[in-house]
Amino acid sequence: MKAMQYTGYGDPSKIREADVPIPKPAPDQLLVKVAASSVNPIDWKLRNGSLRFLVPVRFPSIPGMDLAGEVVEIGTKVTRYRPGDRVMASLTSRRFGTAAEFAVVDERLAAPVPKMMNDHEAAALPLAGQTALQALRDLGRVKEGDTVLIVGASGGVGHYAVQIAKVFGAKVFAVCSGVNAPWVRELGADEIIDYTQTSEFGSPASFDVIFDTVVSEPFGRYQGLLKPDGIYVSTLPTLGLMARSVLLRLLSKQRIKTIMFKSNGEDLAFLSKLAEERRLRSVIDSVFPLSQLDLAHRRSQSGHARGKIVIDHGGSAAPT
Structure with missing residues (x-):
């Protein structure tokens, strides 16, 4: 089969096309003909070696974690899916x-694709959507009436976070550039903060939860905006944040938490149901063919993607 591979640590030129054997599903796995996948920041961080001490890569290695496609074969212990089913999933960073x-997927990581969702939209959802869900629900414990600040609201994780926070009944303040403000507001944001026009993101002690998907400034930038028992959730486990988290527990009721994404089919099925109910949608920044995965990585590394970057594998299914 045709596949793209990392041939070593470095820039996107380290991504090359290769012919490799079609994988065989284990007893608890699905073999999926991939219609679309997506690019997430972790993909190029694995490629450039910045995560090599946490998640070392053995070369050559096929990249990518998200997929949408059709089940073509199932393992002997699989019970929930059959050949012909459309599924989406996010694999783990080690697999x-x-x-x-084609790709093999653990049954427990997969979820059905809603009939109204095309393959591009489905492939965009798994990692970014579950990250937003787990950050807000499990770490931030967002509930009805909370006030939530989402930094990076027009990004892959951020645009899902806006919608999920609204599902939970929160009032959402979204930080993004003015050019992205109209569609972020359409996603449900109550207030837009244009970071290109102001450095003030709110009044002191305004927010129950701050979800920082950018992590380009120190926690001190946001601490005063949190309520006395507020929670700051980060997508990046920096040493500074870890040290500050320990100190904060001794001095305050405020908390610093870092989302460590865990793929699971139950969370993805929850998001799938929201999509089916038209309460959650994927915003697609751009679509690249599989042969141009290197260009998709460059687009992601630019930091200017609006929503998700999708890879088309050919023959993507339209919604029915």
Whole structure:
């Protein structure tokens, strides 16, 4: 089968096309013909070596964690899916490999694709959507009436976070550029903060939860905006944040937490149901063919993607 591979640590030129055997599903796995996948920041961080001490890569290696496609074969212990089913999933960082014609997926990580969702929208959802869900629900404990600040609201994780926070009944303040403000507001944001026009993100002690998907400034930038028992959730486990988290527990009721994404089919099925109910949608920044995965990585690394970057594997299914 055709696949893209990392050939070593470095820039996107380290991504090359290769012919490799079609994988065989284990007893608890699905073999999926991949219609679309997506690019997430972790993909190029694995490629450039910045995560090599946490998640070392063995070369050559097929990149990619998200996929949407059709089940073509099932393992002997699989009970919930049959050949012909459309599924989406996010693999783990230690078993990635969706930038290929076929991929194997643990049954427990998969969820059905809603009939009204096309393959591009489905492939965009798993990692970013589950990250937003777990950050807000499990770490931030967002509930009805909370006030939530989302930094990076127009990004892959951020645009899902806006919608999920609204599902939970929160009032959402979204930080993004003015050019992205109209569609972020359409996603449900109550207030837009244009970071290109102001450095003031709110009044002191305004927010129950701050979800920082950008992590380009120190926690001190946001601490005063949190309520006395507020929670700051980060997508990046920096040493500074970890040290500050320990100190904060001794001095305050405020908390610093870092989302460590865990793929699971139950969370993805929850998001799938929201999509089916038209309460959650994927915003697609751009679509690249599989052969141009290197260009998709460059787009992601630019930091200017609006929503998700999707990889089309050919023959993506339209919604029915």
